[in-house]
Amino acid sequence: MKSLTPLVRNQIIKAQRAEITEYYTYKKLAQKAKSKSNRNVLSEIADDEKRHYEIWKKYSGREVNPSRWDIKKYYWLARIFGLTFGLKLMERGEERAQINYKHIGKEIPEAIQISKEENDHEKELIALIDEDQLKYIGSIVLGLNDALVEILGTLAGLTFALQNNRLVALAGVIAGIAGALSMASSEYLSNKSEGKEDGAIKSAIFTGIAYVFAVIFLVVPYFVLNSPFLSLAWAVLDSVFVVFIFSYYISVANDQSFKKRFLEMIVLSTVVGLISFGLGYLARLIFGIEV
Incomplete structure (x- = not known):
């Protein structure tokens, strides 16, 4: 496994925690989604988050536990105020905001691709969610x-x-x-x-x-x-x-x-x-x- 600087390793662990937390949140929301299309979108994003987690795990060499508090918080925010609001709030969350993908990318080129997927692909998927609050x-x-x-x-x-x-x-x-x-x-x-x-x-x-x-x-x-x-x-x-x-x-x-x-x-x-x-x-x- 490639030797990483302490700063980058710390960033990767933060990224792992964010990814696995979001994975469980999306999975939990997908199970409760009434609309089949929304359920499919949420499941697809969850799979992306789990895949990203596994990539980071390959470099950190350790398992990272999700934030149970954040799972409950964003789950209920999404249920009460709408999926789009809750999920976008989660994606711009404090731990996610502290992750510097460009800095990680200097040592791990894959980080740039993951950042692009986080910014583009997942936003496109969230935009497909159909709910009356936004309609x-x-x-x-x-x-x-x-x-x-x-x-x-x-x-x-x-x-x-x-x-x-x-x-x-x-x-x-x-x-x-x-x-x-x-x-x-x-x-x-x-x-x-x-x-x-x-x-x-x-x-x-x-x-x-x-x-x-x-x-x-x-x-x-x-x-x-x-x-x-x-x-x-x-x-x-x-x-x-x-x-x-x-x-x-x-x-x-x-x-x-x-x-x-x-x-x-x-x-x-x-x-x-x-x-x-x-x-x-x-x-x-x-x-x-x-x-």
Whole structure:
């Protein structure tokens, strides 16, 4: 066996642990996959990971145990948030990120080919996974974005105009339900008009659910607190949290820029909120509203 420098040997052992951990994760997910095509894709990637592990084992001369914690973590992330999100998050995991294939390649030429397979072939296979979370991601974005902009704007305006938590919360709930139904029906009709009849109902459902989810996050503070302005501040923080989580999800699942998407949604929500805030204040002054 070729003599390796301590640094490269350490890198190989890390690569072995990453490969065998991912092998068991893919295998476990393949066993639970309902779709035959998804099951085949997951099994094929698992076989690739096991093959890579055996190559590294040839050079390290030792067995390496998988990370049981990582197997459970990524398995449940994939089950809860979708296969694509969970698997892409695993592929960019901390241990995988610490592996320098170019450095290993100086002593083991095969490392470059393995790196290429990790970056290209497995990404192509993951892209073949079929799941509703990504198929209808546009509908989810539409529902979340509209709710965050419209309802946060409504709450901001009513907070200054009415300064009464119960009334603002009630108006927010009514506006939220009406908005969710309106957005869902619009999404349904839009898909029908474009000839996408098979997915029209699902698109409408995803849009409506995303809208309602955002509304709940924004309105809850008005039911919990007594101060309308503290409630508004909490609602704003909730909107930032929702945007942060969803932007991160999209950036991982679709290989997009997290910073760009996050800033776009934050700026849009902030501008609309400030305008609505100002309009509410003007309405209170002009019409002399006192509640």
